[in-house]
Amino acid sequence: MTDTPATRSTSMRCCEPATNTDKDYIIKLVQAPSPEEGWLVECWYGRHGKNLNQSLKTKKPVPxxxxxxxxxxxFVARLSKGYVVEGESNTATVAPPKESCGVFGQLLNPISEAEVEFYMTDPGWIAEEKHDGERNSFTKKGDTVVVGNRRGQVIPGNAQVVTELARHGRDFVIEGEVLPVTNQFIAFDLLELDGRNMRGEPYAIRAAELRQLIALDDVAAKAVGHRISYARAAVHEMAKWALLTEVRAKGGEGLVFKRANALHVAGKNHKDQVKLKLWADCSCVVSGINEKSSVRLEMYDDKGQPVHVGNVTISQNRAxxxxxxxxxxxxxYxxxxxxxxxxxxxxxxxxxxREECTTSTLKYYAGPKAGENPAPGA
Known part of the structure; x- marks a missing residue:
């Protein structure tokens, strides 16, 4: 037992190439926000080099x-499962849960296919390809990069993306999506640049300066191996339709439409940025692990009761x-x-x-029309 209470942090890793296993685990012993409340044990876990998930081992502060x-x-439990220690220190290496990063994104409001033509034909709207990644903000000052999620909370972030951004010579606050398989970061907004707050400037200006900041288009980025690029955009009507056709053909996520002269407004209380999703998606809670590489899923109804919504397969190359x-x-659907x-x-x-995983967010099958099969493919 430690004589003097002290913050501790241990980084561990389990790497087994034969089974495609490469996982990180960080254990932290930290003080509660108010020292008199006690101490907390936090764990961060996940695939090596990717965003880590957080788990609290003490639900409330304890002595x-x-x-x-x-x-x-x-710590002993992780050793028994094949983890080895990569680093141990007396100071935390990962930000505590719910610590604010100070960056709150401009979230997207959904539109339907029937509304698309307005945004395509209006020259005041810019179309961008929507990617299916995790929305993150990156605040770089000097050699330090702080990563935030869409709720404005500090998270460990993707180590490979953080390393790439830390090499940049300028300070900035940018937003974008980290793609889970390729570890690529697709930037889509620039909020600050070298101390200049750009939230009060039109989106078209922020987007143009973002492209200059990145200084690589998608083709060049892939050619030199960089993980940082920016969302492809279209301004003119023909180019917007072409972008939609291309995204649809490859089974992409959809498009985002942004008003060119709009200022940055955090949250969803605005009409300046909308999204067209070609596929539906939802957030579910894993309720169990099946034998054949799949997990059971549940969501919550309007009374807060769990509802089983099926299984989903986990491919062999995913943790x-x-x-x-x-x-x-x-x-x-x-x-x-x-x-x-x-x-x-x-x-x-x-x-x-967890409380956001509700069945009210689901896109339901409307049912067959007269003379049709009872379900597609039946």
């Missing part, structure tokens, strides 16, 4: 002796989520009192709360 026991027990994780699932149709696992979400 230091109790927290240290929990910390040591978790299997754990029970209790919140995962992003893409699907074609949902059956009422049934399951998701054609679900696809997209990744673990660290920026979505």
């Amino acid at each position: 230091y002796e109790k927290a240290e026991q929990v910390y040591n027990k978790e 299997c989520p754990e029970v209790g994780d919140i995962v992003d699932v893409q699907y074609l 949902a059956y009422r009192q049934g399951s998701l149709f054609q679900p696809v696992f997209r990744g673990v979400r660290t920026d979505v709360a």
Whole structure:
């Protein structure tokens, strides 16, 4: 037992190439926000080099002796599962949960296919390809990069993307999406540049300066191996339709439309940025692990009761989520009192709360018309 209470942090890794296993695990013993409240044990886990998921091993602050026991027990448990220590220190290496990064994004409001023509024909709107990744902000000052999620909370972030951004010579605050498989960061907004607050400037100006900041188009970025690029955009009507056709043909996520002269407004209380999603997606809670490379999913109804919404397969090249994780699932539609149709696992979400996983967000199958089969493909 430690004589003097002290913050501790241990980084561990389990790497088994034969089974395609490469996982990180960080255990932290930290003081609660108010020192008199006690101590907490936090764990961060996930695929090596990717965004880590957070788990609290102490649900509330406890005395230091109790927290240290929990910390040591978790450490021994990881050793028994094949993890090795990569680093140990007396100071935390990962930001504590719910610490604000100070960056709050301008969230997107959905539109339907029937509304698309207005945004295509109006020259005041810019179309961009929407990617299916985890929305992050990156605040770079000097050699330090702070990563935030869409709720404005500090997270560990993708190590490879952070390393790439840290090499940049300028200071900035940018937003974008980290793609889970390729570890690529697609930037879509520039909020600050070298101390200049750009939130009060038109989006068209922010987008133009973002492209100059990145200084690489998609083709060049892939050619030199960089992980940082920016969202492809179209301004003129013909180019917008062409972009939509291309995204649809490759089974892409959809398009985002942004008013060119709009200022940055945090949250959804605005009409300046909208999204057209070609696939539906939802956030679900993993309720169990199946034997054949799949997990069981549940959501919550309007009374807060859990509802089973089917299973989703986890491909062999992806780390299997754990029970209790919140995962992003893409699907074609949902059956009422049934399951998701054609679900696809997209990744673990660290920026979505359990109470947000509600069945009210689902896109339901409307049912067959007269003379049609009872369900597509039947």
